[in-house]
Amino acid sequence: MTQWIDIGLLEDIPKLGARVVGSVHGDIAIFRTKEDKVFALRDKCPHKGGALSQGIVHGNQVTCPLHNWVISLLDGEAQGFDSGCTPAYPTKLENNRIYLSLEQERQTG
Numbered sequence: 001m002t003q004w005i006d007i008g009l010l011e012d013i014p015k016l017g018a019r020v021v022g023s024v025h026g027d028i029a030i031f032r033t034k035e036d037k038v039f040a041l042r043d044k045c046p047h048k049g050g051a052l053s054q055g056i057v058h059g060n061q062v063t064c065p066l067h068n069w070v071i072s073l074l075d076g077e078a079q080g081f082d083s084g085c086t087p088a089y090p091t092k093l094e095n096n097r098i099y100l101s102l103e104q105e106r107q108t109g
Helices: none
Strands: 005-009 017-021 028-032 038-042 056-058 061-063 070-072 091-094 097-100
Touching (some): 005 017, 028 097, 038 091
Antiparallel strands (some): 005 097, 017 028, 028 038, 056 061, 091 097
């Protein structure tokens, strides 16, 4: 059974923004899209380790602030001609509260 961690209200994260939560896996960035979808990625770009939480959220992607790599919020995969992946974690939204699971780290590639 999946264990969910309550990490706060949806309103705690600005639209097109992020919040960082510490975990045994390192810092995890929780992203909120314009459409109020919530995603979680390790807060480390696969290129040079930039803090993805400080990047620009657009659609279901975030652009790393260091070298402009575009990372999918869906699965952590680098987009375009770049290659690499950062771990993604399951999230859910219930009654305006965000929940995160650390048990089922998703990573492709």
